[in-house]
Amino acid sequence: MKSNIKEGIVEVVLAVMPITIVVILLQVVLINMPWEVFARFLIGAAMVMTGLFLFLQGVKVGLLPMGEAIGAELPKRGSMFFLLFFAFVLGFMVTLAEPDVWVLVGFVDSVSEGLVNRYILVASVALGVGIFVTLAMLRTALNIPIAYLLASGYILILVLSYFTPDDFVPISFDAGGVTTGPVTVPFILALGLGVAAVLGGRSSMNDGFGLIGLASIGPVLGVMILGIIYS
Template sequence: MTSEFKEGLIEVVQAVLPITAVVILLQVLLISMPWEEFARFLIGVLFVMSGLLLFLQGVKIGLLPMGEAIGAELPKHGSLIFLLFFAFILGYAVTMAEPDVWVLAGYVDTVSEGMVSRYILVLFVALGVAIFVTLAMLRIVLNIPIAYIFAGGYTLILILSYFTPTDFVPISFDAGGVTTGPVTVPFILALGLGVTAVLGGKSSFNDGFGLIGLASIGPVLSVMILGIIYS
């Protein structure tokens, strides 16, 4: 067993053990649900731990190195349009692959009884992430202070919240949250760090981070716009 695998196993145990311990205490001291259901819970915990362990290994072996490699290659072509175009495509594609987004869209589809299609919602969320990942890349290249984009983005959110139907406001903020999932975060962070690594005068610490915060603004705005369209 390699040291990386051992570290991943420890991380998974530390992540899952607290909630498992809480549920066990509740079962013993308070809830006392049928033991068949509790046994299914314990089996589910084992499946979750196995899945997380495999996922973390996949992220370390594949997603992070590939994201950094792509981010390092794109600026070498010397075209800002080329960089921004593929930043948009990658932001869109990685959001479409994010399971958290589909879970949220499925619940919205169910609760709204099909009025808000899961596919339409995922499309708008992905477009929002793609646009703001593109803006994040532009910020890195042009050295725009990140505070300006945050201020502008959240000001626009506050303005749109007055025109968005009440039912869509909480959905829009949840959409911003689910984009910070296990697939999107490592890939976009690695992409940003790869870009800053090859651009002269850029700091990986100052310029490579903040992309996830910027990317989460996009879905909030796009779902609010979707709500206005539905209204």
């Protein structure tokens, strides 16, 4: 337990301290912000490190084991529909819990002055993730080469980009990026590894990875389709 806590503290320090040091150097050498603003930054950095440490401990203690346990249990039910349905539900719901998604839609809502409803945008992103997590589970169950799905997804993205309004294209690619956040990634990876470990004759290395790459295609397509509907 003590070693896990020590490792967590080291991970957080290595993650946050470099940018903190850079900002301190900029403050001293170049920017010279008001000291009240700089003090708030230092307090915020300390709060980020504390929160990130607690979050990572929560992921290791609860999120990863639960995701892997669910992934291992679903195939045992013997129903492909059961596996795919709950893969979709879990992909959808874990996206709603992803803080990076809400940060993105908040900025989009602010810049567009309410033109793009944040809840509709979140729903389109979550639907995209849910659908492609389902495809990833189907790919694992049927042993479909991941290259086929990735190539098909990116070809579809290229085609839709010609029909999507210009304002929605950059938003769609950012939507694909924010779904690779600290909540979605560990849960989906653990889910895929659990499914791959249970299905006999499958390689956890080959079938358990690549899910995040597939899942990130869904939000891009979802927002592009939303843009076409808006236009």
